[in-house]
Structure formats: C-alpha cells, structure tokens
Amino acid sequence: MLRKLQYISQGASPDEHLKNIHSVLEAGVRLIQLRLKNVDKAEYTEYGIKTKNLCKSYKSQLIINDHPEVAGACHADAVHLGLDDMGVDEARKHLARTIIGGTANTFEHVKLRCSEKVHYIGLGPYRFTTTKEKLSPVLGTEGYASIIKQMRAENLRTPIYAVGGITLSDVKEIMSTGVYGIAVSGLLTHAENKKQTVEELNKILYYAQYSR
Numbered sequence: 001m002l003r004k005l006q007y008i009s010q011g012a013s014p015d016e017h018l019k020n021i022h023s024v025l026e027a028g029v030r031l032i033q034l035r036l037k038n039v040d041k042a043e044y045t046e047y048g049i050k051t052k053n054l055c056k057s058y059k060s061q062l063i064i065n066d067h068p069e070v071a072g073a074c075h076a077d078a079v080h081l082g083l084d085d086m087g088v089d090e091a092r093k094h095l096a097r098t099i100i101g102g103t104a105n106t107f108e109h110v111k112l113r114c115s116e117k118v119h120y121i122g123l124g125p126y127r128f129t130t131t132k133e134k135l136s137p138v139l140g141t142e143g144y145a146s147i148i149k150q151m152r153a154e155n156l157r158t159p160i161y162a163v164g165g166i167t168l169s170d171v172k173e174i175m176s177t178g179v180y181g182i183a184v185s186g187l188l189t190h191a192e193n194k195k196q197t198v199e200e201l202n203k204i205l206y207y208a209q210y211s212r
Contacts, residue, residue, distance in 0.1 A: 002061060002078065002099065002120060003031040004181030004205045005198070006161060010189050014039060014047045020189050021051055025058040027194035028202070033080060033183065035065035048074035063101065068094045080122060083109065088116040101161075105136035107150045114156045122183055123147065125164020126174065129186070138164070141173050148178040168200060175208035 007029045011017040014036055021032055034051045036044050048064055052074045055062045063078040064071035068091040071079035078099035081091060088100055102118040104110045105125075113121045127138050139147075144162055151157075159180035166174065166184050174182060182205070191197040 001159075002063075002181075005029060005201055006031045006033055006063070006181060006183040007188050008033045008035050008065075008163070008183050008185040009051075010035070010185050014043065018047060018050055018054070022054060023194055024188050024198075025054060025060055027188070027191075028198040029188065030058070030060040031063070032060060033063040033065055034076075035185075041067065041070060044070045045073045048076065052076060063099075068098075071095060071098060078119070081118075088113075088118055105139070107147045110147060110151060110156065110158075110160075111154070114151075114158050118158060120159045120161060120180070122161045122163045123179070124162060124183075126162055126170065127165035129165035141170075141177060144174060144177040144179055152178075168197065171201060171204045172208070175204065181205065 007024045009017040009021050009032065011020050017036060032051065032055055034048060036047060044067055048070050052062050061077040063080050064076045065080050066082060066085050068079050068086055072094050078101055079091060079095060080101040081088060082103045088102060091100055099119045101120040101122060102113040104113050104121050104123045110121060125136060125138050161181050161183045162174045162179045163183040166182055166187060168187065171182060188194055188197060
C-alpha cells in the first residue's frame with residue numbers, strides 16, 4: 001500500500017522538479033509523484049529514472065503522472081492516470097504489476113474508477129489551485145464527506161487521496177471525512193521549514209486513523 005502523505009512535484013523546469021523532490025525527500029516524505037508537463041517522452045523518462053534513483057536512496061515510492069510507458073521504463077512503483085489519459089485496462093497491459101491510480105472529481109467518477117479496479121483515487125480539488133491548468137469544480141470538506149458517505153453506502157473501498165490547494169490547517173478536517181491520505185504540492189514546495197511541516201502532517205495523518 002502507498003504511504004498516506006504524497007508529494008506532487010512542481011517547478012519551472014524538470015531540474016527544478018528534481019531539486020524540489022530532493023528537498024522534500026530530505027524532509028521525510030516517502031511517496032513522490034513526478035508530474036512533468038509539456039515535455040516529450042524521452043525527457044520524461046530521463047527525469048523519471050533520475051527521480052527513481054533518488055527515491056531508492058531514500059527508500060521511497062515513486063508515482064509517474066500520466067504516462068504508463070514512462071512508468072514502466074523507469075520502474076516506478078505506480079502510475080497516476082487522469083480522466084483523459086490512457087485507459088486503465090490499456091495501461092495494465094504495459095504495467096501488469098504496477099500500482100495504478102486515477103483522478104476523480106465526482107461520485108460518478110469514483111464509481112467508474114472503482115469499476116476499473118484502480119488501486120487508489122486522487123479526488124479533488126479540495127479548493128482552487130494554480131497547479132492544474134484545467135480545474136474541476138472544488139469539493140471542499142463537505143464534498144469529500146458526501147462522496148465518502150456514498151462510497152460506504154455502496155461498499156466501495158478504494159483508498160481516496162484528497163488533493164488540490166490543501167494547507168496545513170485543512171488536513172485534520174479533511175482526514176475526518178474518511179479519506180485515506182492527502183496529496184500536496186505547493187504546501188511543501190513553498191514551506192520555509194519542510195522537515196517541520198512534514199512532521200506535523202505525519203502526526204495528523206497518524207492520529208486520524210485512530211480517531212474514526
């Protein structure tokens with residue numbers, strides 16, 4: 001199973017993504033999603049391999065965003081597929097033993113992802129974020145609570161990561177809705193003290209599982 005705290009990489013260039021990933025790993029995060037946009041497959045693979053080697057040195061897990069072929073080429077632990085990316089069944093042909101996650105914004109999306117037998121779902125956005133170019137309607141805490149309630153009613157058990165514009169002060173309330181974990185980007189990229197922020201996040205995530 002994947003860790004509960006996931007960092008989604010950001011930066012103005014692939015090298016900056018790698019630099020930010022390194023600093024977050026150094027701070028204690030053990031699940032990284034490499035999310036490069038507007039690069040060709042060869043460059044994505046190059047930085048996927050660099051990121052995988054970095055993750056291995058920190059005994060951490062790597063998710064590749066969007067590209068199953070890249071995930072396979074760099075031996076990533078998982079691939080994350082958006083709603084407009086390659087279909088899950090097709091991706092599985094390339095990645096028979098790799099974890100596959102998928103994006104969702106509504107309960108209908110969640111049901112679709114569960115029917116596709118993804119291993120986890122990235123559900124969001126929690127609030128407005130500039131990280132994504134095409135932003136779906138924001139969910140807020142009430143949105144997560146409603147979707148988790150519907151999942152339980154239909155006995156859908158796929159782990160849910162909350163994602164999108166999450167701040168440190170949001171995490172306790174988000175976790176109270178029953179989501180599995182959180183995926184953050186700017187929160188850690190721009191944190192002045194990354195190690196302290198990661199420690200605080202992990203403490204909230206740890207206690208959340210015992211307070212439900």
